[in-house]
Amino acid sequence: MNASEADVNGVTESIMRLVSRQVWVVTSGSTTGRGGLLATWVNQASIDRENPLMLIGIAPNHHTSEIIDHSGRFALHLLCKTQITTAFNFANGSGRDRDKFASMSLMDGHGERPILQECHSWLKCDVTSRLLTGDRTYYWGQVTDAGQNSSEPPLLDSEFISGCDPTQLKVLRADRFADVELQRPLNEAFHADLPDWLRP
Numbered sequence: 001m002n003a004s005e006a007d008v009n010g011v012t013e014s015i016m017r018l019v020s021r022q023v024w025v026v027t028s029g030s031t032t033g034r035g036g037l038l039a040t041w042v043n044q045a046s047i048d049r050e051n052p053l054m055l056i057g058i059a060p061n062h063h064t065s066e067i068i069d070h071s072g073r074f075a076l077h078l079l080c081k082t083q084i085t086t087a088f089n090f091a092n093g094s095g096r097d098r099d100k101f102a103s104m105s106l107m108d109g110h111g112e113r114p115i116l117q118e119c120h121s122w123l124k125c126d127v128t129s130r131l132l133t134g135d136r137t138y139y140w141g142q143v144t145d146a147g148q149n150s151s152e153p154p155l156l157d158s159e160f161i162s163g164c165d166p167t168q169l170k171v172l173r174a175d176r177f178a179d180v181e182l183q184r185p186l187n188e189a190f191h192a193d194l195p196d197w198l199r200p
């Protein structure tokens with residue numbers, strides 16, 4: 001069944017609600033500070049087992065992207081299914097306004113890739129390429145170190161959302177709305193600069 005043009009956004013939303021992805025905590029540290037956020041845009045980017053490579057999509061208005069740009073390093077963490085509070089801590093607001101690591105135990109809190117002591121598993125990555133596409137910056141990261149604390153399935157975005165209380169959900173909705181307001185003009189400016197054949 002095809003959707004009419006007016007329905008396309010609603011049907012897309014409905015389809016994407018059926019897709020559940022892992023949530024990752026992306027962290028980075030530099031001489032300018034440390035930052036972290038919750039992300040679903042994290043993928044394996046190579047099939048070469050000798051050279052593990054990850055690709056992440058981070059909005060350029062986020063504090064964490066500023067820190068990654070400065071350090072050229074990031075760490076990725078999967079969370080256990082019980083770690084809703086940790087996931088919310090990194091999804092809530094900006095690291096420009098508060099230290100998101102204040103209540104976290106860290107394996108290495110002062111390096112270029114702060115590692116959470118309590119997590120499902122972690123990967124340390126060095127940025128090898130970077131591509132800015134308006135409302136997302138994509139970073140390819142070569143994995144240089146890794147650790148695994150659990151072999152159970154990690155926390156999914158649907159489980160995170162259903163584990164949040166109504167107050168937390170209100171905060172996440174407000175953050176998402178504010179992000180879209182900031183990111184839409186970035187995307188429009190990026191597309192306005194593209195050659196005609198690349199415009200939607």
Ligand SMILES: Cc1cc2nc3c(=O)[nH]c(=O)nc-3n(C[C@H](O)[C@H](O)[C@H](O)COP(=O)(O)O)c2cc1C
Nearest residue numbers: 037038039040041058059062063064091093094095
């Ligand atoms: C389920 C979920 C998935 C998210 N995925 C991403 C993502 O893939 N990339 C991104 O830049 N932000 C993503 N966000 C938003 C950031 O986690 C959030 O805006 C964060 O507070 C930004 O923090 P910072 O400004 O301290 O870096 C996601 C939020 C939620 C709730």
